[in-house]
Amino acid sequence: MTILFDLIIKHFLSNYKIQTGSSCLKDFPSNLDEEGVPQNEVKRIASLIVQYSVRTFSPHFHNQLYAGTDIYGLAGAWLTEALNTSQYTYEVAPVFTLLEREIIKRSLELVGYPALPEADGLLAPGGSMSNMYGIVLARYKRFPEIKTKGMSVVPPLAIFTSEDGHYSMTKGAHWLGIGTDNVYKIRVNELGQMDVDDLKEKIHQARNKGCEPFFVNATAGSTVLAAFDPIDKIADVCEEHDIWLHVDVSLRAISRRLLSDQNFTEIHYFLLFFMARVAWEVRYCCRISIATPDALKFWLMWKARGTAGLRKSVDIAMDCANYFYEQIKDRPDFRLVLPEYEGSNICFWYIPPSMQGQEENEEWKNKLNRIAPTIKEKLIKVGSLMIGYTPLPSKNMPNFFRMVVSCQPPPSHSSMDFVINNIVEHGCKL
Amino acid sequence: MTILFDLIIKHFLSNYKIQTGSSCLKDFPSNLDEEGVPQNEVKRIASLIVQYSVRTFSPHFHNQLYAGTDIYGLAGAWLTEALNTSQYTYEVAPVFTLLEREIIKRSLELVGYPALPEADGLLAPGGSMSNMYGIVLARYKRFPEIKTKGMSVVPPLAIFTSEDGHYSMTKGAHWLGIGTDNVYKIRVNELGQMDVDDLKEKIHQARNKGCEPFFVNATAGSTVLAAFDPIDKIADVCEEHDIWLHVDVSLRAISRRLLSDQNFTEIHYFLLFFMARVAWEVRYCCRISIATPDALKFWLMWKARGTAGLRKSVDIAMDCANYFYEQIKDRPDFRLVLPEYEGSNICFWYIPPSMQGQEENEEWKNKLNRIAPTIKEKLIKVGSLMIGYTPLPSKNMPNFFRMVVSCQPPPSHSSMDFVINNIVEHGCKL
Numbered sequence: 001m002t003i004l005f006d007l008i009i010k011h012f013l014s015n016y017k018i019q020t021g022s023s024c025l026k027d028f029p030s031n032l033d034e035e036g037v038p039q040n041e042v043k044r045i046a047s048l049i050v051q052y053s054v055r056t057f058s059p060h061f062h063n064q065l066y067a068g069t070d071i072y073g074l075a076g077a078w079l080t081e082a083l084n085t086s087q088y089t090y091e092v093a094p095v096f097t098l099l100e101r102e103i104i105k106r107s108l109e110l111v112g113y114p115a116l117p118e119a120d121g122l123l124a125p126g127g128s129m130s131n132m133y134g135i136v137l138a139r140y141k142r143f144p145e146i147k148t149k150g151m152s153v154v155p156p157l158a159i160f161t162s163e164d165g166h167y168s169m170t171k172g173a174h175w176l177g178i179g180t181d182n183v184y185k186i187r188v189n190e191l192g193q194m195d196v197d198d199l200k201e202k203i204h205q206a207r208n209k210g211c212e213p214f215f216v217n218a219t220a221g222s223t224v225l226a227a228f229d230p231i232d233k234i235a236d237v238c239e240e241h242d243i244w245l246h247v248d249v250s251l252r253a254i255s256r257r258l259l260s261d262q263n264f265t266e267i268h269y270f271l272l273f274f275m276a277r278v279a280w281e282v283r284y285c286c287r288i289s290i291a292t293p294d295a296l297k298f299w300l301m302w303k304a305r306g307t308a309g310l311r312k313s314v315d316i317a318m319d320c321a322n323y324f325y326e327q328i329k330d331r332p333d334f335r336l337v338l339p340e341y342e343g344s345n346i347c348f349w350y351i352p353p354s355m356q357g358q359e360e361n362e363e364w365k366n367k368l369n370r371i372a373p374t375i376k377e378k379l380i381k382v383g384s385l386m387i388g389y390t391p392l393p394s395k396n397m398p399n400f401f402r403m404v405v406s407c408q409p410p411p412s413h414s415s416m417d418f419v420i421n422n423i424v425e426h427g428c429k430l
Numbered sequence: 431m432t433i434l435f436d437l438i439i440k441h442f443l444s445n446y447k448i449q450t451g452s453s454c455l456k457d458f459p460s461n462l463d464e465e466g467v468p469q470n471e472v473k474r475i476a477s478l479i480v481q482y483s484v485r486t487f488s489p490h491f492h493n494q495l496y497a498g499t500d501i502y503g504l505a506g507a508w509l510t511e512a513l514n515t516s517q518y519t520y521e522v523a524p525v526f527t528l529l530e531r532e533i534i535k536r537s538l539e540l541v542g543y544p545a546l547p548e549a550d551g552l553l554a555p556g557g558s559m560s561n562m563y564g565i566v567l568a569r570y571k572r573f574p575e576i577k578t579k580g581m582s583v584v585p586p587l588a589i590f591t592s593e594d595g596h597y598s599m600t601k602g603a604h605w606l607g608i609g610t611d612n613v614y615k616i617r618v619n620e621l622g623q624m625d626v627d628d629l630k631e632k633i634h635q636a637r638n639k640g641c642e643p644f645f646v647n648a649t650a651g652s653t654v655l656a657a658f659d660p661i662d663k664i665a666d667v668c669e670e671h672d673i674w675l676h677v678d679v680s681l682r683a684i685s686r687r688l689l690s691d692q693n694f695t696e697i698h699y700f701l702l703f704f705m706a707r708v709a710w711e712v713r714y715c716c717r718i719s720i721a722t723p724d725a726l727k728f729w730l731m732w733k734a735r736g737t738a739g740l741r742k743s744v745d746i747a748m749d750c751a752n753y754f755y756e757q758i759k760d761r762p763d764f765r766l767v768l769p770e771y772e773g774s775n776i777c778f779w780y781i782p783p784s785m786q787g788q789e790e791n792e793e794w795k796n797k798l799n800r801i802a803p804t805i806k807e808k809l810i811k812v813g814s815l816m817i818g819y820t821p822l823p824s825k826n827m828p829n830f831f832r833m834v835v836s837c838q839p840p841p842s843h844s845s846m847d848f849v850i851n852n853i854v855e856h857g858c859k860l
Binding site: 025029031032034042046048049053072077084093094096099101105136146148149151152154155156174176177178181182300303304305307308309318340 | 482486493515581605606
């Protein structure tokens with residue numbers, strides 16, 4: 001174990017490239033055999049695993065969906081693994097249970113909910129599960145008989161989510177027996193936010209088809225554009241129609257002051273780290289937990305950094321995202337996908353000099369569609385930077401870069417410049 | 431981090447009591463505050479967490495549901511946490527993806543399934559999820575239209591499971607919109623195995639009520655008694671009625687030669703460690719994954735120990751379970767719950783001398799019901815041994831001990847004697 005520890009430390013301090021390229025993997029001894037391997041072969045393999053893995057903790061890793069490792073979070077995770085306990089009973093996990101309650105208690109305060117036990121919470125291991133918890137709770141509140149009788153005793157149910165909402169809504173509708181056809185995708189405006197008039201219209205349509213609208217999913221930080229749905233207005237519609245409002249707080253949706261000043265930011269930040277969303281509506285809990293994530297890594301980070309420390313990290317990330325935005329917004333070789341940004345996700349195209357000042361017809365768009373993938377491929381080969389791209393077919397938008405500014409490792413203006421310079425360096429001759 | 435590492439090593443080598451008692455926890459600084467805490471306070475807290483946690487890696491920890499830490503598994507887990515990647519794309523997790531495929535490939539071989547891609551598998555983070563995967567797959571195969579249209583377009587569906595089956599069947603029926611009333615609990619015989627005649631009868635009953643039987647859950651190692659349902663006979667019934675057969679391979683169900691000689695044992699063993707069951711039926715996969723557990727800890731243990739090493743661990747555990755059984759079966763102060771055992775779970779009552787040779791009426795049973803809890807409480811206070819107990823209300827059985835013999839740390843005849851001696855020591859005066 002000492003050797004493993006040295007390896008990991010070396011890994012953290014190393015200047016390895018972000019990715020070494022998967023072609024090396026053909027020599028990786030992945031085969032599992034009748035006989036085991038000796039200690040020094042385990043050592044060599046552990047070293048190879050480190051070498052061939054993507055360095056997600058690099059300051060230049062900006063690929064989608066997560067940030068780097070927090071050192072306290074890692075310490076908590078290691079302790080959790082070594083102690084090898086489970087949170088299903090207080091008996092075997094007294095400390096862990098205590099810490100989980102503290103996280104829920106403080107989180108309820110942060111979002112302005114009533115205290116335990118009037119309100120409650122659950123830690124979920126990921127977005128799909130967490131959105132499913134929300135649907136199960138809403139369904140139980142509206143039709144408690146479904147728990148015992150199943151869905152054949154109620155009319156078809158309808159779910160509403162924006163066309164840019166997370167795919168787990170559809171997956172959840174399949175799992176939970178609601179049906180993907182009964183997920184109504186609501187139009188978004190040019191900023192990627194749910195169109196409330198279209199929501200009203202679709203509720204009407206669903207009713208006309210004999211469906212029972214029971215669940216609206218509002219997104220606070222959509223998957224691609226990090227857009228915030230107009231939650232206040234959606235809440236009015238939900239109240240009028242007696243529909244459960246679920247807010248899907250996405251992983252990169254940091255720093256929006258949504259519920260009360262300064263408060264919601266921290267929640268977002270935590271989510272950013274742990275890929276865990278909290279089903280706030282669990283106050284109507286009906287014994288639905290299907291997995292028990294461990295609270296310690298989350299708790300230890302919060303304890304060590306304090307709410308103030310976490311808030312500061314978010315402020316730094318937001319300042320850097322804003323700096324990045326300011327640097328590219330007036331350049332001829334960069335073009336923003338949205339005119340403004342509320343989160344720390346900046347989406348943009350790089351337009352090489354050879355493509356500037358031309359008619360932007362289909363051929364031009366097809367060419368632009370290849371620019372981000374080509375630059376990304378070069379960057380990965382060099383290993384200097386990792387950044388995601390995606391098209392937005394619903395808006396007929398060719399591939400654009402999605403720059404994710406996260407809190408760990410702490411970004412800086414110079415790490416933002418590094419991204420811009422690297423893209424220009426590998427794209428300017430295209 | 432070095433300090434943390436020292437702590438954990440100390441923890442592994444320590445002779446701490448198994449549990450220190452939760453009363454100490456009142457001083458634990460669980461509060462999360464505006465300000466963080468300095469490094470040496472983090473150190474002190476980490477130390478307290480270790481001190482107050484149950485030592486699940488002790489050779490005398492026999493509480494329900496899991497075994498001790500495997501050192502290679504732990505190394506894999508630490509690496510996984512440090513590398514902080516996710517298996518959702520090959521791009522960010524090339525090595526992990528490769529290892530996951532190898533685990534699935536080899537596991538398919540072990541259970542005698544066709545090779546990839548004709549058959550396929552999924553790693554699941556726990557039993558509830560894994561049983562739900564099975565139900566979703568079975569439902570999709572029988573009524574693919576449920577995916578898009580929901581369950582309102584089909585008749586009520588019926589699930590069959592033994593009365594000793596895992597509670598996640600009921601939970602899954604709630605989640606998936608089937609309804610807990612549509613879970614038919616099949617009687618078990620005196621060995622805790624599903625009664626196939628009652629299964630046939632209940633299928634008939636469900637049809638008469640207008641339900642569509644689509645899913646039978648056979649249990650290979652039931653939660654309390656580690657009983658094995660008669661899978662061959664159940665399979666015949668399922669074939670006749672065109673019902674999907676799902677086998678729930680429970681965590682402690684090691685060493686039964688179920689499908690082909692020597693093969694099934696390993697699978698059980700892996701499950702024992704990782705609380706992950708594999709949805710074998712995923713060959714009919716319909717893009718249902720809702721969480722991505724990490725494969726590395728599983729893979730590294732298998733790689734280091736080899737299939738032969740794992741098989742040997744199972745043999746040692748089974749030998750010790752058998753030794754334990756032999757030691758207590760003829761003693762007047764021990765009484766077995768079942769006359770024979772197929773797994774490594776031995777259930778028994780301790781009958782103190784003061785209760786022997788008496789009429790076993792209700793009053794006697796009520797007294798016996800308090801024996802196991804009283805002994806357990808004493809053992810926890812002393813910190814020498816941790817062992818679970820449970821009643822079996824369906825059979826009107828008072829609380830009995832459930833001795834779980836697991837593979838890690840390797841058990842021995844002397845660690846078995848230790849359990850017997852400790853129970854006698856703390857129970858003989860009752």
